Amino acid sequence: MAFLVLLVGLLTAALMLVLWMQKKLVYWKNLGVPYAEPDFLYGNLKGVSEFHHEGLLTQKFYKEYKGKGPFVGVYFFLKPVAIPTDIELVKNILIKDFNFFHDRGLFYNERDDPLSASLFNLPGFEWKQMRNKLSPTMASGKLKMMLPAMLEIATKFERKIDEICGGGVELDIKNLMARFTLDIIGTCAFGLETNSLDDDTNDFFRIGISVFNNPKYGAKFMFLLHGFRKYGRILRLKTFRDEVIKFYTDIVRKIVDYRLTNRIERNDFMQLLIKLHTSDGEDNLSFNDLLAQAFSFHAAGFETSSTTLQFCFYELACNPEIQDKTRNHINEVLEKHNGELSYEAFLDMKYLDQVINETLRKHPPVGALLRETSKDYKIPDTQFTIEKDTTVFIPIYAIHHDPEFYPNPSKFNPDNFIEESIRSRPSVAFLPFGEGPRICIGARFGMMQVKIGLIAGLRKFRYTLSPRTKQPLKLLTKFFITHAEGGIWLNVDPLS
Ligand code: HEM
DSSP, rough: OOOHHHHHHHHHHHHHHHHHHHHHHHHHHHHOOOBOOTTTTTTTTTHHHHHHOHHHHHHHHHHHTEEEEEEEEEETTTEEEEOOOOHHHIIIIITTTGGOOOOOOOOOOOOOOOOOOOTTTHHHHHHHHHHHGGGGGEEEHHHHHHHHHHHHHHHHHHHHHHHHHHTTTOHHHHHHHHHHHHHHHHHHHHOOOOOTTOOSHHHHHHHHHHHHOOSSSHHHHHHHHHHHHHHHHHHTOOOOHHHHHHHHHHHHHHHHHHHHHTOOOOSHHHHHHHHHOOOTTTOOOOHHHHHHHHHEEEEEHHHHHHHHHHHHHEEEOOHHHHHHHHHHHHHHHHHTTOOOOOOHHHHOOOOHHHHHHHHHHHSBBBBBBEOOEEEEOOOOSSEEOTTTTEEEOOOOHHTTTTTTTTTSSSSSOGGGGHHHHHHTTTTGGGOOTTTTSOTTHHHHHHHHHHHHHHHHHHHHHHEEOTTOSSSSSEEEEEETTEETTTTOEEEEEOOO
8 A cells, every 4th residue: 555655656746747847848939939849858958969069059950040030949958048040139148238148157166166166157246356357367468478488388389290290190189289288278377387298197287188078077967057056056066076176276276385485476377366366455366266267267278279279270281272371471470570479470460360260260169158147138129038047058150150141151261351251240240259248358368379389380380181080070069169079180291
């Protein structure tokens, strides 16, 4: 009898759960919004494992629903997600009506996992305060100050390619770019001479790449955690593995103590963060804030820059005339600046900017931008409202491949970024760094890093595609960042 009661109880609970889930999955239908039919358990996330890339997943919805309304409603598990398909709405969300969309709605848990409380994840007022404190650290004067340290690494990078090239060995561009960008971040953000270009067994490199290659949770669980972040915090879940948290906490503690005890000052981000940490005013950063923000330079700046470089070398290998033109351009500008790689010479390399921008268009490292509504948002001139707490996914990848804005989107064409072409499309049709007040804080640093990598890599060497690179590239996503499955392999030869 007791067994029967238990069974009936369980069946009733299961039935109620199913009815509750079904009710959740008619949210968009009830609002009369164009929506994609969800699956019972995953909502519309099923494609994440099919496509392995959220850029392609959102592109699927964008293509299908563009013109049918300002956005399409989908579900990530049970959570309603709005994907704007109208460029005017994208602009309003990111810029004009930002006060409805200042958060990303991401999970963080500063108590158990201080690394997770980064600028990227912080909401509302906490974000605004932190952004105001950090913005001056990214001013152009500060970047200029870091140039000599970056150039030193570029010289080592050039030497490394010289060692590899001509010997018939294929270049694993992903690995090389990871070493280069991690050495730059090691120097500029942490003030460490990590030397990963020569030795990729050091802890900074090993743990640094494991943050992305071996994340604590998979993409689907992270979507779930962001959706139920209150419960995640109650359960004291962490975003990063304990080894990662301990490594960065220890290393940052040692650097801060060492510099303060020995009164050492350097031209790097860490110094600027320490200055905020030791200030008395409202700009003061606690140790945990300092730790989280130093780490965010790594978390938000490493894979993005390294991925951009990879895809840029890939496209240049596939397009030899553009490779030659870029190399000639670099040499001409350097000649004009007496052979000196000054900050001014970088600013002068306009065609190089075009090549990088076209890479960021075709292969945006971040395939979609995240926002969450903080209050009901009535879309101007329509009957639609995006209700409070709805996740909004701005489909960068889809917009960058929309023929309305880029006539032949699969062609690598740096002329998409001559003045005339830029003026001919809406400004938000190019979003590799996001847009509005929450735009990437490290965009200028990232561009500088990529430019330095390309200059060092292109001046003396020529690249061609190795047959080992799978064609066409199959994209996948790890921690929101785009990758090519199987990596990108190039042949590299010295220029005669
Ligand atoms: C090519 C390199 C890079 C790309 C493509 C990139 C891309 C992005 C994107 C798409 C966002 C989201 C913007 C939005 O939601 O509107 C972002 C935010 C952010 N990025 Fe970058 N990024 C790059 C380099 C860097 C670097 C080098 C750093 C640090 C030094 C950095 C630090 C950050 C931070 C802290 C945020 C959060 C900003 C906020 O919420 O206020 N990024 N980045």
